[in-house]
Amino acid sequence: MPKFAANLTMMFNDVPFLHRFEAAASCGFSAVEYLFPYEHPPEVIADQLLHSHLSQALFNMPPGDWHLGERGLAALPERKRDFRDSLDKALSYAQVIGSPLLHMMAGIAPSNDRSAIDTYRENLKLAAERTGEYGIGLTIEPINGRDMPGYFLQNFEQAAEFIEAVGAAHVKLQFDIYHRQILHGDVIMGLRQYAHLIGHIQIASVPDRNEPFTGELNDRLILEEIDAIGYKGYVGCEYRPCRGTQEGLTWLTELP
Numbered sequence: 435m436p437k438f439a440a441n442l443t444m445m446f447n448d449v450p451f452l453h454r455f456e457a458a459a460s461c462g463f464s465a466v467e468y469l470f471p472y473e474h475p476p477e478v479i480a481d482q483l484l485h486s487h488l489s490q491a492l493f494n495m496p497p498g499d500w501h502l503g504e505r506g507l508a509a510l511p512e513r514k515r516d517f518r519d520s521l522d523k524a525l526s527y528a529q530v531i532g533s534p535l536l537h538m539m540a541g542i543a544p545s546n547d548r549s550a551i552d553t554y555r556e557n558l559k560l561a562a563e564r565t566g567e568y569g570i571g572l573t574i575e576p577i578n579g580r581d582m583p584g585y586f587l588q589n590f591e592q593a594a595e596f597i598e599a600v601g602a603a604h605v606k607l608q609f610d611i612y613h614r615q616i617l618h619g620d621v622i623m624g625l626r627q628y629a630h631l632i633g634h635i636q637i638a639s640v641p642d643r644n645e646p647f648t649g650e651l652n653d654r655l656i657l658e659e660i661d662a663i664g665y666k667g668y669v670g671c672e673y674r675p676c677r678g679t680q681e682g683l684t685w686l687t688e689l690p
């Protein structure tokens with residue numbers, strides 16, 4: 435079976451963010467991910483990781499103003515300056531925290547708009563160069579438009595084209611099984627097709643984004659396939675626990 439990372443944005447929400455590291459470790463996790471660390475100094479987060487003996491799997495670049503509905507800046511032609519600043523901030527956090535991966539969110543923009551596409555390509559190239567200098571991997575993730583209406587990157591094939599056009603080995607696909615199923619279905623074929631591009635995987639039940647093994651997918655087969663394609667990274671548990679996080683972890687403790 436693959437190794438798992440607790441997603442601290444969605445899991446352990448009964449305690450404040452900085453307490454979730456210890457909570458994850460006490461449930462047996464050896465790694466964590468979350469959307470954004472930026473409300474806390476990176477040194478404080480690095481301390482939490484150290485004290486809880488956890489590795490950082492990944493986090494996202496600053497998304498713009500989340501409360502105003504922004505969901506990333508990479509495809510926004512009028513926000514190129516802000517994108518560069520967000521990249522700088524993410525890199526400085528990733529260095530202190532020790533994150534091997536950064537996820538670049540695209541933002542809300544029409545997927546077929548020429549200027550959004552050109553901006554996204556340009557920003558992806560810039561982010562690839564900068565992360566490369568720091569020895570950090572970069573991911574992009576197709577996200578379904580039901581959860582994130584108007585999100586620019588809603589297609590796995592388009593994501594693969596963007597990655598291949600950059601042609602840098604550290605630029606990878608974030609394969610979120612939940613989004614994949616909602617966007618295209620055919621999860622196992624998707625894992626096989628994009629095995630060479632996958633840099634990070636996340637899992638949740640479909641359609642409710644709860645614990646794996648509670649939705650419409652055969653999660654056992656999917657986890658076996660993740661091993662079969664030779665994926666060695668973490669699988670992020672990016673789901674909203676149905677009741678308590680710890681009580682809902684039987685799917686994980688009962689895995690062979």
Ligand SMILES: O=C(O)[C@@H](O)C(=O)CO
Binds near residue numbers: 672
């Ligand atoms: O799937 C998701 O929603 C996340 O992985 C993310 O990065 C944006 O919310």
Ligand SMILES: [Mg+2]
Binds near residue numbers: 575610636672
């Ligand atoms: Mg995800």
